């Protein structure tokens with residue numbers, strides 16, 4: 001198989017922390033391609049794939065879809081795109097996601113953006129998003145928060161120990177958050 005050398009940045013943070021919003025800004029300014037694992041899974045449901053019902057049920061429960069499903073979608077999206085710089089948004093969500101992605105693709109992240117935000121603020125944002133997402137109801141939101149704390153935060157801690165995490169205060173207004181994001185992506189003289 002032809003291996004193209006790609007750069008990957010993982011964009012992590014709780015539900016509603018602003019991952020998708022900030023990725024759109026990063027794409028515009030820094031030429032990355034945005035791959036939201038959640039968007040890819042939702043597209044898979046819509047496409048009527050054999051996994052669709054399973055994925056839909058897991059998203060409704062705030063659970064993490066099996067790695068092989070998500071990794072296949074991410075790999076396909078990277079192969080179909082000629083860009084060599086990708087923002088992977090909302091993945092990896094647990095240790096198993098992380099280890100499987102690294103072993104299947106051989107890719108480790110350049111760094112990890114971590115959008116840090118309080119649950120109160122994230123809940124407010126999700127409840128007022130109004131984009132018809134089936135997981136934006138208070139019951140599912142609580143489940144998503146629990147899974148984030150129990151399964152996803154440990155992944156951020158893992159990368160933190162490796163010096164890879166760039167933590168951003170994501171509770172501020174969108175423009176201020178992006179100023180902090182820009183600083184992370186802008187090379188500094190040394």
Ligand code: UP5
Nearest residue numbers: 015016017018019020021037038059064065090091125174
């Ligand atoms: N908003 C954004 N920034 C703001 C700011 N600074 N101030 C005020 N408002 C702000 O933003 C959310 C809302 O807040 C928007 O209305 C926005 O305008 C506003 P958004 O940018 O959409 O936040 P984001 O972090 O992307 O929130 P999202 O809900 O997408 O995060 P999740 O991590 O919950 O959702 P995701 O789509 O990644 O995953 C959904 C589900 O898919 C998971 O729960 C899981 O079941 C499944 N999944 C997997 O199983 N595996 C995966 O690898 C990925 C997903």
Ligand code: MG
Nearest residue numbers: 019020036038
């Ligand atoms: Mg999102």
